[in-house]
Amino acid sequence: MYVAVIKPSYDTNRTNLRDVIPLSGPFGMYIEPTRICNMRCFYCMHATRGDSEGALAKTGFKLAHMDMELYDKIIDGIMKFPDQPKRVTFSGLGEPLTNPKLGEMARRLRKAGFTGRNDIITNGLAFTPRLADELVDAGINRIQISVQGLTSEAYSNIAGVSVDIGSYIENIAYLYKHKKNTEIFIKIIDANLEDESEKARFFEMFSAICDTIFVEHLVVMEHQMGDHGGKTDRSLNLNGEPFKPCQVCGIMFYFFQINIDGDTFPCSTPGLPTGFSMGNIQENTLQEIWDGKKRNSMLRTNLRNGYRTFAACRECSSVVCITDPAERLDDCREEMLKRLPE
Numbered sequence: 001m002y003v004a005v006i007k008p009s010y011d012t013n014r015t016n017l018r019d020v021i022p023l024s025g026p027f028g029m030y031i032e033p034t035r036i037c038n039m040r041c042f043y044c045m046h047a048t049r050g051d052s053e054g055a056l057a058k059t060g061f062k063l064a065h066m067d068m069e070l071y072d073k074i075i076d077g078i079m080k081f082p083d084q085p086k087r088v089t090f091s092g093l094g095e096p097l098t099n100p101k102l103g104e105m106a107r108r109l110r111k112a113g114f115t116g117r118n119d120i121i122t123n124g125l126a127f128t129p130r131l132a133d134e135l136v137d138a139g140i141n142r143i144q145i146s147v148q149g150l151t152s153e154a155y156s157n158i159a160g161v162s163v164d165i166g167s168y169i170e171n172i173a174y175l176y177k178h179k180k181n182t183e184i185f186i187k188i189i190d191a192n193l194e195d196e197s198e199k200a201r202f203f204e205m206f207s208a209i210c211d212t213i214f215v216e217h218l219v220v221m222e223h224q225m226g227d228h229g230g231k232t233d234r235s236l237n238l239n240g241e242p243f244k245p246c247q248v249c250g251i252m253f254y255f256f257q258i259n260i261d262g263d264t265f266p267c268s269t270p271g272l273p274t275g276f277s278m279g280n281i282q283e284n285t286l287q288e289i290w291d292g293k294k295r296n297s298m299l300r301t302n303l304r305n306g307y308r309t310f311a312a313c314r315e316c317s318s319v320v321c322i323t324d325p326a327e328r329l330d331d332c333r334e335e336m337l338k339r340l341p342e
Contacts, residue, residue, distance in 0.1 A: 004207040008214050008239045009144060009185055014326040017250050021336055025081030025290060026256040030268050031074060032092025034065040034099040035260050038125055040160030041148060043191070043218060045093065045271055047160065059271065065099045066260040070281070074258055075112045077286030085256075087117040092259060093270040097126035106138035117141045123148065124172055125163065132175040136182050145172060145210070147188040150201055158192055169205065176209040186210040190240070191218040216240070219317045238321035249307035249319045250327030252299055256290065264289050266298060267318045276312040300340055303333045 015027070037046045048054025049063075078085065088109065090096045097120075099105070106118055120135065124145040135143070148159040155163040176184050186206045193199050199215055207213050217240045237243045252266040259265070263277035264286075278298065279289035289295060298310070307313045329336060 004186070004210045004213040006203070006207075006214060007212050009187060009212075009216070010238070010321075010324075012324065014324050016326045017253060018329060018332050018336065021253055022339055023254055025083055025085065025287070027086050027254040028268075029078070029085045029088045029255070030091045030257040030270075031071075031088060031105075032066065032094065032257070032259040032270070033071075033090045033096050033102055033105060034094035035061055035063050035092065036065065036098045037093070037095045038098055038161065039095065039123055039148065042158060042160075043189075059273070061093070061271070062261075063094070064260060065101070066105075068101060068104075070260075070262055071105055072108070073262075073281050074286070075109055075114075077281065078109070078114060079112050080285070080287055081290075084114060084116050087119060088114065089119040089121060091119075091121035091268070091270070092257075094260075095123055095126070096120050097122050097124075097131065103131070103134040103138045106135065106140055110139040119144065121146070123159075125161070125168065127171040127175060129171070129174045129178075132171070133178060136175075136178060136180050140182055142183040142185060143175070144185045144187065147186060147192075147202070147206065149192055150198060150205060154192070169209070172206075173209045183212070184210040185212045185214075187214045187216050189216050189218040214239075219320050243320055246319065246328060246330050247306035247308075248329040248333065249302055249313065249316070250329050251318055252302050252307070253329075256286070266295065267316075269316065269318045272312055276310065296341060300337060303329070303337050303340075 040047045040049060045054075045056040045059070048056045051057060078088065090102060090105065096102055102120075109118060118140055119142040120140055121144045124147070149155040149157070150165070152163055152165055155161055172186070186209075188202055193202060193215065202215065203213060216238050217236045219238055235243055249267070251268070255267050257265040257268055257272075258281065262281040263274055264279055264281065265272045265276060266278060278295045279292060281289070284292065301309050307316065307319060313319070
């Protein structure tokens with residue numbers, strides 16, 4: 001019998017987007033605390049790390065942690081929005097737990113007066129009892145742990161690292177036991193499970209040490225890493241439900257991502273090209289970027305011509321992941337355009 005509730009990661013109680021556009025600030029934000037990762041998962045650009053001709057090298061990205069002075073500018077910007085974001089998540093192209101200042105980042109955000117959700121998306125490999133206690137005490141509301149395999153051999157094949165599964169589970173179990181008010185969500189992608197028996201084994205191994213658990217469908221940026229031999233069936237969303245294609249991306253209207261360089265983007269997809277940035281917080285405040293001409297032009301182009309107009313969005317993963325009816329804008333384009341400034 002499973003202890004955890006089996007349900008998807010994203011909230012289904014969503015605001016009807018067409019009723020609130022334009023927003024005075026983002027509903028959700030991703031902050032990339034680091035671009036360093038301790039894995040080389042086959043579906044990620046980090047799988048090519050060290051290859052001078054690989055997908056990661058071609059981006060020109062530096063592999064480093066976010067500078068804390070830059071992070072303080074982000075906090076200042078968050079707190080100056082007319083309404084605080086509902087959720088700020090530490091996530092990006094790197095593994096958040098590799099940044100030794102992650103707990104301090106969470107504490108500074110709370111100290112500044114942030115009252116919304118503060119989440120972490122992690123592979124969980126770097127968890128120790130000390131780090132678990134630090135993050136819980138820092139005010140993290142939710143920790144999403146992405147499991148990559150059920151055996152050490154699977155981790156070697158999928159993530160390119162050797163993992164002691166017993167210790168891995170022990171550290172997550174400690175986190176769950178001492179989580180206080182922090183919610184623990186554990187998931188794995190379907191491409192990392194061989195069959196239904198492995199799926200059942202996943203639930204047996206992890207359902208007693210988390211609050212919610214799920215098997216997600218693999219959806220990735222195909223123009224970055226290919227389709228992995230057909231494993232990325234784009235007819236399904238993150239929850240394995242049929243995906244109904246849309247022309248307008250709703251995510252652009254409520255989301256904000258900031259990477260370690262200070263570049264900002266209108267969605268949660270990691271590793272987006274610098275040329276797609278809406279602006280850099282070294283040059284403008286978050287509010288200036290949010291209300292700025294470049295972002296507004298993106299929104300208007302999205303409404304007029306569809307999200308595929310943008311090269312970075314043509315094989316988008318984010319728009320396929322979440323297909324909630326509350327975010328559908330295809331049938332109200334003209335009305336939304338009238339609300340946005342020219």
